[in-house]
Amino acid sequence: METFFASCPRGLESVLVEDLIAAGAADLKQIPGGVHFLGEWPVCYFASLHSRIATRILWRVAHASYRKEDDIYHLALATPWPRWFFPEQTIRVDVNALKSPLKSIDFVTLRIKDAICDRFRRESGKRPMVDRREPEVRVQGFVSSDECTLYLDTSGAPLYQRGFRQKTVDAPLKENLAAGILRLSGWQPDVPLFDPMCGSGTFLAEAAQIALGIAPGARRDFAFQRLRHFDAVLWNQLVDAARSAEKPARNTGIFGSDISPVAVRATLANLDRADLLPVVTLSSGDLLAIDAPAPGGIMVSNPPYGERVSSDDELAAFYPLLGSALKRRFAGWNCYLLSADTRLPKLVRLTPSKRTPLFNGALECRLYEFRMVAGTNRATEQARVAKQHPEPMG
Incomplete structure (x- = not known):
């Protein structure tokens, strides 16, 4: 061994x-x-x-x-x-x-x-x-x-380099961190997935590969292939088995959007290079104004913070609007937001059901889980108050 x-x-x-x-x-x-x-x-x-x-x-x-x-x-x-x-x-x-x-x-x-x-x-x-x-x-x-x-x-280039991404935006997310967040969210390919701030499309590309059963290393080479004892026969068998298990590209319940046209173009280029364009439904839009693409599902996103926004004042203005949009438009969704800003839950005015410490490179972050239950928060609050203070009969 x-x-x-x-x-x-x-x-x-x-x-x-x-x-x-x-x-x-x-x-x-x-x-x-x-x-x-x-x-x-x-x-x-x-x-x-x-x-x-x-x-x-x-x-x-x-x-x-x-x-x-x-x-x-x-x-x-x-x-x-x-x-x-x-x-x-x-x-x-x-x-x-x-x-x-x-x-x-x-x-x-x-x-x-x-x-x-x-x-x-x-x-x-x-x-x-x-x-x-x-x-x-x-x-x-x-x-x-x-x-x-x-x-x-044994790897050569880092394993998160799947062999196809060519366009990036500021503060891009590494592919293996995106894949890990998808795993932590419990997402499965039969569940709608939405990234409304998709950047260069890392979450979308990882989800599309998972949906089609594409092995992350099937389209790149590795340092172990240059070692003297490399077993080429065994390796070719493993790659052939992985490639034969892939499913044909098809439309799935994977959705992405971004307010930035530059980000949308980067995502299009990356999905196209990976032959994943048919798998993802992509649009341009502002999260604060768009509707959820399905009645329920999982949202994953790496919202603006620090490196991608110029000032704390912009963040303080954006986060409450984000919280309101999630309440109004994403009831029935489980939302996962990765952020290094520990103020996020307070500013979005939502209570996370889970906080998972993660590192984006050297940057310490939290993955916040927000379960957006169906029905408005106001209706929930009214029901709670009514239970505590029932109206007198008669």
Whole structure:
């Protein structure tokens, strides 16, 4: 059994566990930002192809305690890199540290790179070149207070890059975070879904792929395909099985809109590139004025906050109007709003039934769930008051 680590947006670790269990992973251990697990290479291949939540999958190749930089150099030197890739391939080394006493992580990174090159020179007389932009092989180091772990990245480009998005808007949502929010909402393809502030269409594209059974990794390549022990036959079988399970593009109950024509055009371009245009009903409109596209369903959205709006005053004016629109036009809907603004529930004047901490990159957010029950709040309040103070009979 090999040892792997799958990273993900913080807050989605339990959802990632579901994907890894489906791939056949064993001995899963959650930590903030990811999950350690055991599995043979087919597990890594399957998870890379099918997980909508993982950001990267790293293969652990070395681990030891250390006291100084030279200890890390010797750990990397003792690691059999030539067994896994060729000296003609380009490399990049990155190091993350947590509570490390070492003064310079850049120097540690350099020492690991030197050790890899020295190991290749010792065995073949050649050494790999460094390419920081598009390396063929990525080496990841993690240094704690007294231990160092070395990984080979099996993913290459982050797994949230599905291979088709070309147009973005300000503060775009990562695809795996969008997929995680869809999972947390409990949405299923037979339930209407609406994103009324769709931006570049990330929620819509993820939902459309789920509705058609499109594996998120079926249209891209991976770093493990460049490793010497890559099993091309097995991989092709997995991809063929995934592609054969896809459903033909058709109209579904997935709806999107945005007040910005630029955002609508970006969404159109991204859906078109992914051959998902027939799956989504897209329109241009202001959430504060449009009607719900169905009697009930799930709304998901990443409303304006901070990075996408110029001032707090604009937010303070927008949020109460948003709350009123949800009350008036979306009775019967469960609404999920992702925001870094902790004032949102108070300003929209709604009480969330759930608050889930999530991270959008380094930005700490909350996913707020608002269950918009059928009937107006005024009618509900009148019923409550009448129950407490019944009119006298006679």
